[in-house]
Amino acid sequence: MSVRPDAAPAVTVPAPAVATSAAVTDADPCCAAPLPVLGRDVTVPLVTGGEVTYAALDYAASAPALQRVWDDVAAYAPYYGSVHRGAGYLSQLSTDLFENSRGTVHEFLDCRDDDQVVFTRSTTDSLNLLAAALPADCQVFVFETEHHASLLPWRDARVTYLNAPRTHGEAVRTLETALADRDPYGPALVCVTGASNVTGELWPVRELAAAAHAHGARIVLDAAQLAPHHPLSVRELDVDWVAFSGHKLYAPFGSGVLAGRADWLQDAEPYLAGGGASRKVARRTDGGVDVEWHSTAARHEAGSPNVIGVYSIASACKALTEAGFGTLVAREQHLITKVRDGLAEVPEVKVLSLFGDDSPRVGVISFVVEGWNSSHFAAALSAEYGIGVRDGLFCAHPLVRTLLGSDPQDVGECGAPEAEPGERLLNAIRVSFGAGTPDEHVERFVRAVKELVRDGAKWNYRTEDGRCVPAV
Ligand SMILES: Cc1ncc(COP(=O)(O)O)c(C=O)c1O
Incomplete structure (x- = not known):
């Protein structure tokens, strides 16, 4: 049986009582996320004191739920x-x-x-x-x-x-x-x-x-x-x-x-x-x-x-x-440009690419930082700036190893390799975003990368189960 896309439901679920699913309209359209997501107001503690709104920049792993979906x-x-x-x-x-x-x-x-x-x-x-x-x-x-x-x-x-x-x-x-x-x-x-x-x-x-x-x-x-x-x-x-x-x-x-x-x-x-x-x-x-x-x-x-x-x-x-993919794509390209332009200003950062700078892309960007172990860098982004990214080989070991210039044949288990803070290993950092990302999140990310590279981490980190974590 093929399903008719226009098949009308015999019974409909009532519309939600609270209309929280409308697009955000109370902010500058260039800076507001086109679609509201859950968790957009969640705050997280910083090791250096205080709290900030969590910047979820790991959409490629799992994106937050749309408010409309919820x-x-x-x-x-x-x-x-x-x-x-x-x-x-x-x-x-x-x-x-x-x-x-x-x-x-x-x-x-x-x-x-x-x-x-x-x-x-x-x-x-x-x-x-x-x-x-x-x-x-x-x-x-x-x-x-x-x-x-x-x-x-x-x-x-x-x-x-x-x-x-x-x-x-x-x-x-x-x-x-x-x-x-x-x-x-x-x-x-x-x-x-x-x-x-x-x-x-x-x-x-x-x-x-x-x-x-x-x-x-x-x-x-x-x-x-x-x-x-x-x-x-x-x-x-x-x-x-x-x-x-x-x-x-x-x-x-x-x-x-x-x-x-x-x-x-x-x-x-x-x-x-x-x-x-x-x-x-x-x-x-x-x-x-x-x-x-x-x-x-x-x-x-x-x-x-x-x-x-x-x-x-x-x-x-x-x-x-x-929401319209025309709008969503244009908005995401605006964020991609911000991130790529920001990272390009940091000579120690190398963005990973298979097809080159001009290749069309979505909001997923991986990079390594000269002199940094990626796990350490990702831990500092989280603990000191409230930014959630991913580090590791992203369940694409042969690709990441090819891009990093190491042996592409050695396919191991998912996850980041063992690392000591300060030691550079063959893994990378990935930042990813989408329809729920406000400009502030990517702006904070670019500022954080620049500060960490320039000033170093403000906190001490140690290795626990192969990952860098704040030494608290
Ligand atoms: C390109 C690609 N394919 C497949 C998968 C696997 O998706 P899932 O873990 O939802 O099965 C992922 C997850 O990261 C992915 O990025």
């Missing part, structure tokens, strides 16, 4: 009921909400009419689901620059890891060369990210999709970092599947999405076996059990669905669409 979820919560089971009114309402959310996501992604939207737990879950649904003997092509969620699920398939390209053209040529060498009659899949979680740089998805299709391969887009920042059209990009996570799209309630072609998914064994995925189950005379599985998205959604997670994703999709 309001929608709160308005629905009293009506919460079981999905796809239960004859009661609230079960009917919850089932409608769940299925209409599918339609909203279908529309948000501009999917083809017969594409399926499968709800999962996250991007990682979506890509593992697709990996489990690959036809026999499927060859997989993936750049070494991918996030581990895109790099690792294919380990049982025949995988070709492609070297990091340094231009968009080289990316397309590298893929074409690899595909030209493949078994032309077997199934093949290319997995590529839309926007890097390390450099924020956009990948030439449309061109890679054209190359894949020209060689009879299919392509899945890891849109974990693209979907929150850019309009995304499955039809226009001509990708076969797209995966993303709710918690990076301002909807942190534990759901994700895999959307795209139905055929491989329909032919595969259910990702999880259980209720909801099965249409008919009967005992056989020989004592075994016969199962008829659904051929719809439900085939891969066994168990009780996370209706709040799914509804929150639909709410975020609507909020971003209503």
Whole structure:
């Protein structure tokens, strides 16, 4: 069954009583965040004394919930009921909400009419689901620059890891060369990210999709970092599947999405076996059990669905669409320019980039600071300025090691290496932002970087479990 994007709900959830989801209007439009998020007034203590408003600059890991998403979820919560089971009114309402959310996501992604939207737990879950649904003997092509969620699920398939390209053209040529060498009659899949979680740089998805299709391969887009920042059209990009996570799209309630072609998914064994995925189950005379599985998205959604997670994703999709990606992108580019211009004034800072300064990018920027261990620097940003960033290898070890010039083959576990304050190790600092970020946060960040490089940390730090923490 394909879901009609315009399917009207039979039952509607009342609008939130308090209209807190309107865009911020009481500040200079160039400085205000276009969409209010939760936690925007939270204050945190500084080791040096006093408190400041927390500057959440780690959107690439998990973005704060949109106020609108929170309001929608709160308005629905009293009506919460079981999905796809239960004859009661609230079960009917919850089932409608769940299925209409599918339609909203279908529309948000501009999917083809017969594409399926499968709800999962996250991007990682979506890509593992697709990996489990690959036809026999499927060859997989993936750049070494991918996030581990895109790099690792294919380990049982025949995988070709492609070297990091340094231009968009080289990316397309590298893929074409690899595909030209493949078994032309077997199934093949290319997995590529839309926007890097390390450099924020956009990948030439449309061109890679054209190359894949020209060689009879299919392509899945890891849109974990693209979907929150850019309009995304499955039809226009001509990708076969797209995966993303709710918690990076301002909807942190534990759901994700895999959307795209139905055929491989329909032919595969259910990702999880259980209720909801099965249409008919009967005992056989020989004592075994016969199962008829659904051929719809439900085939891969066994168990009780996370209706709040799914509804929150639909709410975020609507909020971003209503705010307008034109406005959101322009505003984010303004913040990117501020950060990049500020960092460019500090000679000790080296910004990591695969495709160069002119590459189009989203609000994700990684860098190292000469003479600093990145964990120490990130700890000082937090403890002395109330700024939350991430340090480490960002679950993209081969890419970060390539960018830092160390051995790209050594893929270890996620997380920052052991470090002593003052010692420079091969890890980096990442700052990331989005629709809820006010100018003040990035301005504070740039000022903090300049002060730390010029004056050093004001506090002492020590290593605890491999991380730098204030010595208090
Ligand atoms: C590009 C990219 N792909 C996949 C993932 C995995 O997302 P999740 O942890 O939500 O499964 C991430 C998370 O950081 C990411 O940045």
